[in-house]
Amino acid sequence: MNLVLVGVNHKTAPVELREKLCGLFPDPGTAYQRLTAMPELSEVLYYNTCNRVEVLAVAPEADAGIRRLKSFLASHPEVHPEEVEHALYVHQGEAAVRHLFRVAASLDALVVGEPQILGQVKAAYRLATEHHATGPILNRLLHKTFSVAKKVRTETGIGDHAVSVSYAAVSLGKKIFGDLGGKTALLIGAGEMAELALEHLRRQGVAQIIIANRTLARAARLAERFRGRAVPLEGLEEELLTCDILISSTGSEGYVLTREQVAAAMRRRRQRPLFLIDIAVPRDLDPRINELEYVYLYNIDDLKEVVETNVQRRQQAAAQAEGLVAAETLKFLDWLKTLGVFPTIIALQEKARAICRQELKKTLSHLGPLTPSQVEALEVLTRSVAAKLLHDPIMFLKRNHHSRHAAAEITLVRRLFNLDPEEEHLQTPSRAESE
Amino acid sequence: MAALLTSLILLAYVGGTAAYLAYVFVQREGLSRGGAGCLAAGWLAHTGELLRRYLTLGHLPMATPGEALFFFSWTLTAVFLVLTWRFPIRILGALVAPLAALMAAALWLLPSRPGTISPLLSGFWLHLHVLLALLGTAALTLAGLGGVLYLLQERQLKQKKFGFFYRRLPSLTQLDRLNHWCLTLGFPLLTLGIITGSLYAQLTLGRFFNWDPKEILTLIAWLIYTILLHERLTVGWRGRRAAWLAVGGLGVMVLAFVGASLWFSGYHSFGSFRTP
Numbered sequence: 001m002n003l004v005l006v007g008v009n010h011k012t013a014p015v016e017l018r019e020k021l022c023g024l025f026p027d028p029g030t031a032y033q034r035l036t037a038m039p040e041l042s043e044v045l046y047y048n049t050c051n052r053v054e055v056l057a058v059a060p061e062a063d064a065g066i067r068r069l070k071s072f073l074a075s076h077p078e079v080h081p082e083e084v085e086h087a088l089y090v091h092q093g094e095a096a097v098r099h100l101f102r103v104a105a106s107l108d109a110l111v112v113g114e115p116q117i118l119g120q121v122k123a124a125y126r127l128a129t130e131h132h133a134t135g136p137i138l139n140r141l142l143h144k145t146f147s148v149a150k151k152v153r154t155e156t157g158i159g160d161h162a163v164s165v166s167y168a169a170v171s172l173g174k175k176i177f178g179d180l181g182g183k184t185a186l187l188i189g190a191g192e193m194a195e196l197a198l199e200h201l202r203r204q205g206v207a208q209i210i211i212a213n214r215t216l217a218r219a220a221r222l223a224e225r226f227r228g229r230a231v232p233l234e235g236l237e238e239e240l241l242t243c244d245i246l247i248s249s250t251g252s253e254g255y256v257l258t259r260e261q262v263a264a265a266m267r268r269r270r271q272r273p274l275f276l277i278d279i280a281v282p283r284d285l286d287p288r289i290n291e292l293e294y295v296y297l298y299n300i301d302d303l304k305e306v307v308e309t310n311v312q313r314r315q316q317a318a319a320q321a322e323g324l325v326a327a328e329t330l331k332f333l334d335w336l337k338t339l340g341v342f343p344t345i346i347a348l349q350e351k352a353r354a355i356c357r358q359e360l361k362k363t364l365s366h367l368g369p370l371t372p373s374q375v376e377a378l379e380v381l382t383r384s385v386a387a388k389l390l391h392d393p394i395m396f397l398k399r400n401h402h403s404r405h406a407a408a409e410i411t412l413v414r415r416l417f418n419l420d421p422e423e424e425h426l427q428t429p430s431r432a433e434s435e
Numbered sequence: 436m437a438a439l440l441t442s443l444i445l446l447a448y449v450g451g452t453a454a455y456l457a458y459v460f461v462q463r464e465g466l467s468r469g470g471a472g473c474l475a476a477g478w479l480a481h482t483g484e485l486l487r488r489y490l491t492l493g494h495l496p497m498a499t500p501g502e503a504l505f506f507f508s509w510t511l512t513a514v515f516l517v518l519t520w521r522f523p524i525r526i527l528g529a530l531v532a533p534l535a536a537l538m539a540a541a542l543w544l545l546p547s548r549p550g551t552i553s554p555l556l557s558g559f560w561l562h563l564h565v566l567l568a569l570l571g572t573a574a575l576t577l578a579g580l581g582g583v584l585y586l587l588q589e590r591q592l593k594q595k596k597f598g599f600f601y602r603r604l605p606s607l608t609q610l611d612r613l614n615h616w617c618l619t620l621g622f623p624l625l626t627l628g629i630i631t632g633s634l635y636a637q638l639t640l641g642r643f644f645n646w647d648p649k650e651i652l653t654l655i656a657w658l659i660y661t662i663l664l665h666e667r668l669t670v671g672w673r674g675r676r677a678a679w680l681a682v683g684g685l686g687v688m689v690l691a692f693v694g695a696s697l698w699f700s701g702y703h704s705f706g707s708f709r710t711p
Contacts (some may be wrong), residue, residue: 175592178606270671273607290593294674302595309597 001042001137001339002062005096006069006088007054010110013087017079021053024076032131035072040064043135045142047124049117051110056100058137066090097141097336098329104145105152106159107321111307113158113314114167116199118149137339141332148328155324158317166197168306169277169298170204173245176275176296181205186243188212188236188257189250190222194279197247198226210239214250240265240274247277248284256284263292277303337406341397344410347419348393352386393417440484441543447477448512448536455528459603467525471516474532478512481539485509495562501545503692506565508538510573514620518577524605524613530580560635568628568653572688574621575660578614579685582678585610589675607674614677615667622660629657649703652691659684 008018025031028046035044035055043058055072059065070088074081091099102108106117125142128134134142153159173180185206187194190213198209209228212235213219219230231239233256240246240262250256257276266274271294278285278299290297360382364375393413414420451473458466485506488496496502515531518524588604591597604610633643644650663680666672 172592175588175601175604175606176608178608271673272671273674293676296592298595305595306597 001336002059002065003056003093003096003137003141003336004059004062004065004069005054005056005091005099006066006073007052008073008084008087008089009052009054009108012089017083017087018051018053020076020079021073021084022048024053024073028127029131032128032133036131036133038068038072040068043138044133045125045128045138046133047121049120052103052108054103056096056138058135062092066092093336094329094333097332098325100141100145101148101325101329102322104149105321105325106149107152107318107325111164112311112318114164115153115159118146118153121149122146137336140335144328144332148325151328152321152324156317156320158314158321165279165300165303165307166200168303168310169197169247170200172296172298172303172306173201173275174204176273177244179205180245182207183244184208184210184242185245185247186210186212186239187222187228188233188246188248188284189214189252189280190218194247194249195222197277197279201245202226206245208242210243212236212239237261237265241268243274244272245275245277247279249279250284251280252284253282255286257289258286259288259292262286262289262295266292266294279303338398340406341410344414344419345394345397347414348390348417351417351419352390356382356386437484437487440480440487443480444477444484444539445536447473447480448508448532448539451477451528451532452536455525455532459526459529462603464525467528470525470528470532471519474512474528474535475516477535477539478509478516481509481512495565496542497565499545501542504538504545505542507569507573508535508541510566510569511535511538511576514570514573514577514617518613518616522609522613522616524581524584524609526584526603526605527577527580527613530583531577558635560631560638564628564631564635566628567624567631571621571624571626571628574617574624575656575681575688576685578617578621578681579688581610581613581617582681582685585614585678586675586682589678611673611677614673614681618660618664618667618677618681622664625653625657625660629653647703648694649691652687652694656684656687656691659687 008021010018013021025034025046031046032044035041035046035057038044040061041057041059045056047054047056053073055069057065057069059068070085070090071081073088074084076084099108104118104121106112106114109117121142125134128138170180173183177183180201181204183206185198185201185208187198187209190211202209209223209226210231211219211223211226211228212231212233213222214233216230216232219232222228223230236257240257248256262274262276273294273296276285276289276295276297278297281300283299285297285299287297287299289295356379360378363378364370370378393416397410397413451470454466454470454473457463458470485496495506497506511531512535515527515535519528584604585607587600588607588610591601592607636645637643659680663672663677663684667677
């Protein structure tokens with residue numbers, strides 16, 4: 001059983017390629033249908049987050065599994081297989097486990113410590129279990145992953161400082177309004193970054209979401225997703241009266257809101273504080289708006305500055321987290337290795353049982369009629385001889401699974417007891433020697 | 436008994452100060468709870484000491500600046516304890532606890548003058564006047580301190596420069612609510628304190644208002660608070676303006692106490708309380 005992981009992330013693939021791979025299977029059902037049908041993989045987990053597309057699988061034969069996963073990711077009609085081949089990274093065994101831990105603990109992220117990633121991995125795992133794609137190894141690995149990510153978060157405090165733009169916006173909002181519950185958020189334009197910020201805001205309990213966009217249809221689509229209300233861009237001034245938090249991200253050349261418009265709205269709002277976030281380039285909101293009282297305007301550079309001061313604190317936490325991940329990876333691998341000896345133990349016991357049955361049958365046919373208790377005594381005798389004989393090799397396997405030559409020892413035991421008779425014939429002499 | 440209560444008060448207030456200051460640095464909630472506990476214990480001892488003095492002197496200990504501060508420290512702690520239970524703005528404790536400790540210690544630090552007390556300083560109405568005025572002032576002091584915190588936090592948010600206090604200070608909304616709460620509590624108390632005082636003056640001196648420096652300054656402060664409350668309720672003033680007015684009101688109140696007691700003379704100044 002081998003753990004293999006194949007994927008692309010923001011470091012290896014340009015955004016165009018990641019987008020295409022993300023859209024490879026818009027419906028996870030189809031993705032899992034294809035993945036679970038692959039005979040080379042016994043367990044599989046497929047996840048894509050904003051910056052990565054990865055498939056983690058358990059494969060009886062590592063090389064065959066990797067080949068399959070590579071061809072799976074290259075199956076997009078619009079991408080050139082070679083292009084994907086360049087961007088792909090492949091991890092096996094220990095590296096795969098460490099990679100997954102690092103992803104979930106947000107150490108491999110574009111923004112180290114970003115808390116969303118764990119949620120995305122959890123959601124992906126839920127989907128995988130719904131499609132019965134995971135098995136004992138991945139189930140255990142993923143549960144371990146979640147606890148490692150949690151441990152990293154609580155022990156290193158890596159997520160304490162807002163280091164993503166959308167998260168920084170939310171934490172600033174909290175310093176202005178206290179609790180964001182019950183507040184109204186207004187989104188102008190419907191960019192991707194704005195969506196991310198909305199996602200954050202909704203998780204903070206924002207009561208109402210209003211989306212204003214030039215094309216009302218797109219606004220309506222987004223409004224449906226966030227259970228909000230779509231309004232045309234012309235109705236903006238009216239909406240300024242009700243909202244508390246405004247996020248603007250249109251592609252407009254000029255200002256969408258001027259100082260005068262906001263000043264007029266502030267009078268009508270009876271000076272209720274207003275938090276404006278301008279993440280558009282070129283800017284949507286007149287910078288002079290920040291001169292108004294009770295108005296807090298942050299543009300993308302302001303937010304980035306907040307983020308940068310926190311990044312350094314995070315880097316220290318990340319170094320600590322790497323140590324934690326390394327330790328947990330080793331622990332998981334230990335467990336995985338104990339898993340490796342079990343098939344051999346079972347094969348040994350089955351072989352012994354088969355021999356007992358066969359020999360007993362032969363002997364009984366020679367001995368003639370016996371009482372049931374005599375038959376039973378013979379059965380007990382053969383079974384206990386076999387068990388006593390097997391005890392030491394089994395203990396040898398179990399006790400030695402930590403050693404560096406674990407795989408070689410298992411092979412030795414299997415060959416010693418001839419547990420894979422057909423393989424013996426297939427192996428060329430030189431291969432057998434090298435093992 | 437007196438020595439025991441005294442050391443208990445000072446020990447508890449200094450302990451509360453240490454706990455709250457530690458809370459500001461390390462942000463462990465247990466520390467702020469410990470600080471509040473210390474202040475509560477100190478306040479109980481403080482109450483005991485005030486009662487003891489009242490019983491032995493026959494009047495409230497209000498005749499010297501030290502005694503006045505000692506009494507004010509008691510009202511400030513009382514209002515803060517109520518507040519901290521209603522609004523958990525813990526960092527305010529780091530300002531209140533040292534103030535309470537210093538003002539309580541003033542009783543022993545500032546000189547006390549022996550002599551008999553003017554007969555004007557006893558009687559139920561006068562005690563009511565002092566109690567109401569000081570309770571009101573304590574609430575308004577908290578509004579002023581909260582105003583300082585608000586201005587600090589607002590500046591950081593507006594100028595986008597985030598220092599040591601950014602993470603440690605509560606949100607603007609919370610600080611503004613503190614201003615509102617303190618104002619709605621302190622303003623009526625101060626008003627009643629002024630009314631009872633002028634009624635008492637009418638009874639004893641025959642005049643409601645005597646153009647005494649403390650009276651004038653207090654009236655100015657009262658006007659500031661009236662404007663603030665009025666604008667809050669009608670126009671919806673809040674935030675920075677409310678904070679500035681609360682800070683301004685506090686400044687005038689401090690001047691009324693320090694100035695009118697020490698520099699100007701009038702019948703409210705401590706020097707005139709005692710007959711040699």
